[in-house]
Amino acid sequence: AQSVTQLGSHVSVSEGALVLLRCNYSSSVPPYLFWYVQYPNQGLQLLLKYTTGATLVKGINGFEAEFKKSETSFHLTKPSAHMSDAAEYFCAVSRDSGGYQKVTFGIGTKLQVIP
Amino acid sequence: EAGVTQFPSHSVIEKGQTVTLRCDPISGHDNLYWYRRVMGKEIKFLLHFVKESKQDESGMPNNRFLAERTGGTYSTLKVQPAELEDSGVYFCASSQLLAGSSEQFFGPGTRLTVL
Numbered sequence: 645a646q647s648v649t650q651l652g653s654h655v656s657v658s659e660g661a662l663v664l665l666r667c668n669y670s671s672s673v674p675p676y677l678f679w680y681v682q683y684p685n686q687g688l689q690l691l692l693k694y695t696t697g698a699t700l701v702k703g704i705n706g707f708e709a710e711f712k713k714s715e716t717s718f719h720l721t722k723p724s725a726h727m728s729d730a731a732e733y734f735c736a737v738s739r740d741s742g743g744y745q746k747v748t749f750g751i752g753t754k755l756q757v758i759p
Numbered sequence: 760e761a762g763v764t765q766f767p768s769h770s771v772i773e774k775g776q777t778v779t780l781r782c783d784p785i786s787g788h789d790n791l792y793w794y795r796r797v798m799g800k801e802i803k804f805l806l807h808f809v810k811e812s813k814q815d816e817s818g819m820p821n822n823r824f825l826a827e828r829t830g831g832t833y834s835t836l837k838v839q840p841a842e843l844e845d846s847g848v849y850f851c852a853s854s855q856l857l858a859g860s861s862e863q864f865f866g867p868g869t870r871l872t873v874l
Contacts, residue, residue: 648801680865687763688802688850688865734802744790744856746815747863749802 646671646737650750658758663707663722665753667735670716676745677718678736679709682752688734694718705729730757761785763866765851771872777839780869784833784853791834792854792863793826797847805849808834809856820845841873 651666669675679691692703699711705728709720718735732754738745764783772778784791793805805824806816810831819826823842828834838845848870852863 685867687867688852690862690864693862744807744809744814744854744861745863746804746807747792747794748804749794751799751801 646675646739646748648735648737648748648750650735650753652753653751654754654756656756656758657725659727660724663720663725663729663755665720665733665735665755667709667718667720667750668716669718669735669737671737671739673739675737675739677709677711678738678747679703679707679718679720680734680736680749682732682734684731691720691733725755725757727757727759730755763851763853763864765849765866765869767869768867769870769872771874772841773874774843775840777837778841778871780836780838780849780851780871782834782836782851782853782866784851785864787855788853788864789831789856790854790861790863791828792852793834793836794850794852795847796850796868797844802850805836838871841871843873846871846873 647670649668677694680688692701694701694711702708707722735750736747738747766781791808796802804818807814808828825837848868850868852865854861854863
């Protein structure tokens, strides 16, 4: 079984401030970890993913996340928030099932960027 | 290249009526997934097709939901009869049939409101 916990359903940051969105997971096998973003009226877009190898993963739009196995965490960060980062962010976990995956999502975190 | 498309974008129906949602995956993607997000809750897996075959339908809520993927191309999800608790956003995703972490590409979703 696998699960995802996102701490904070709403996060507000000032423009230019650090963005930190927290995610903890549980998985009985080595997981694949993802962060997705959903802008208003759009579908989910993959920001970044961790599969194997380097634990610090860089994604699009300046975001990155670090896989910490000992803490079962995969927090998303961005050094400087931009107004265009306002969106809903989803942490997710899955495992390979032979060519396909059943993704388990967290509840989502809405990020507000204050000018 | 066209992304995953879903139709309609919004649907408002009355309890007891029937609604059919359609998903057109990315061309060449054998994996097709349906997910649902009830307001305020996580995005949850409903089912998964490999080509025209249902591989995993463990997330389907009950027998009022019927998914099909005739010919292994587009998929439909029918709800009959609809109940109030079926309201939510229904997402479709597709991916290539590859070992490892094949990225799932999501459509914009269909927002279903049952009155």
